[in-house]
Amino acid sequence: MAQLILNHVTKHFGGGRPAVSDVSLTVREGGFLALLGPSGCGKTTVLRMIAGFEQPSDGSIDFGERRLSDAARALPPERRNMAMVFQSYALWPHMTVAENVGYPLKVRGISGSAWQRSVADALALVKLTDYADRRPAALSGGQRQRVALARCLVTSPDVVLLDEPLANLDQHLRKSMEETFRIFHERSGATMIYVTHDQAEAMALATDVAVMSEGRLMQMAPPAEIYARPEGAVVGGLIGRGSVLKLAVPEGAPRALEWSLLRSALAGVRMEGAGDGAVRDVLVRPEHVRHDGEGMALRVVSCVFEGERFALTLALPDGQSLKAYGDRAIMPGDTARFVMSQGWRL
Numbered sequence: 001m002a003q004l005i006l007n008h009v010t011k012h013f014g015g016g017r018p019a020v021s022d023v024s025l026t027v028r029e030g031g032f033l034a035l036l037g038p039s040g041c042g043k044t045t046v047l048r049m050i051a052g053f054e055q056p057s058d059g060s061i062d063f064g065e066r067r068l069s070d071a072a073r074a075l076p077p078e079r080r081n082m083a084m085v086f087q088s089y090a091l092w093p094h095m096t097v098a099e100n101v102g103y104p105l106k107v108r109g110i111s112g113s114a115w116q117r118s119v120a121d122a123l124a125l126v127k128l129t130d131y132a133d134r135r136p137a138a139l140s141g142g143q144r145q146r147v148a149l150a151r152c153l154v155t156s157p158d159v160v161l162l163d164e165p166l167a168n169l170d171q172h173l174r175k176s177m178e179e180t181f182r183i184f185h186e187r188s189g190a191t192m193i194y195v196t197h198d199q200a201e202a203m204a205l206a207t208d209v210a211v212m213s214e215g216r217l218m219q220m221a222p223p224a225e226i227y228a229r230p231e232g233a234v235v236g237g238l239i240g241r242g243s244v245l246k247l248a249v250p251e252g253a254p255r256a257l258e259w260s261l262l263r264s265a266l267a268g269v270r271m272e273g274a275g276d277g278a279v280r281d282v283l284v285r286p287e288h289v290r291h292d293g294e295g296m297a298l299r300v301v302s303c304v305f306e307g308e309r310f311a312l313t314l315a316l317p318d319g320q321s322l323k324a325y326g327d328r329a330i331m332p333g334d335t336a337r338f339v340m341s342q343g344w345r346l
């Protein structure tokens with residue numbers, strides 16, 4: 001096993017902005033990297049370059065000491081010991097579950113009891129032992145995705161690439177599949193790279209989260225770190241459900257902002273050192289906004305019951321919108337007092 005290293009990787013498909021622009025990152029050995037970002041930001045292109053389906057226009061991709069590709073040459077996909085799981089599962093409809101799972105072994109000339117054993121182990125891991133003789137058409141979406149995972153497991157890949165593998169499943173199934181992915185990752189020891197639109201999924205599964213925007217890597221960090229200390233408005237707006245506010249914050253203020261400072265900024269008080277151009281992006285998490293008699297009076301725009309709490313949208317004096325969580329309903333249109341216990345300067 002080794003680290004997967006992308007070194008200043010760029011991909012042009014011709015004309016206009018590159019699909020991927022100067023991306024450098026290292027996936028730790030056995031790590032689980034979630035690649036997150038809005039549609040068209042280049043996530044799939046990064047994955048396809050790692051798999052070997054696309055070649056970088058510039059930069060290089062290494063696995064440990066081994067050069068996988070650069071602009072001059074590229075190792076073909078079948079010589080990378082990687083496996084890719086797609087949104088569409090890509091199962092053979094005429095083969096049984098066991099035959100689908102064992103197909104990559106057959107291609108490698110493995111048969112007989114070695115074949116049986118590997119297929120049985122892989123099916124056991126994804127809890128599909130009893131489904132070995134079924135055809136894919138007789139399986140649910142989640143079961144099909146587990147067959148695709150088992151098929152990728154039999155070859156003991158160094159790297160598993162997953163392109164939105166849960167996109168076609170309902171919310172409940174996604175949760176249980178997350179657990180399957182976690183077990184799969186632990187047992188296989190493979191490095192996993194997971195492309196998703198869904199930040200909650202990324203946070204739940206990954207050891208590291210990389211956020212891309214317009215072909216560029218904006219930030220890469222462990223989930224708790226990227227949540228607590230996002231860099232810039234794109235990452236701040238994408239990770240979690242916070243509000244990115246435009247506030248006049250004094251030059252030299254700390255990144256973590258306390259209520260006293262936030263209150264002055266909200267009240268439009270000109271602070272020492274805050275010139276006209278000192279409006280900055282400040283992230284405020286809904287869990288840091290609480291109903292408090294000592295707080296600032298804000299108008300409630302909406303109040304939605306989410307089961308374990310109420311999700312509120314509040315209007316700041318200057319019209320900006322702020323999300324908050326509460327433990328009781330407040331009528332839209334009413335005014336209540338709120339404190340923001342902390343903010344984060346992006």
Ligand SMILES: Nc1ncnc2c1ncn2[C@@H]1O[C@H](COP(=O)(O)OP(=O)(O)OP(=O)(O)O)[C@@H](O)[C@H]1O
Binds near residue numbers: 018041046197
């Ligand atoms: N084969 C191709 N030829 C030309 N342009 C391409 C090709 N593949 C991707 N692109 C362009 O590269 C950009 C990045 O695409 P990519 O599929 O990597 O984004 P993505 O982040 O995976 O998006 P999504 O989340 O919608 O799948 C897009 O503008 C896309 O149109």
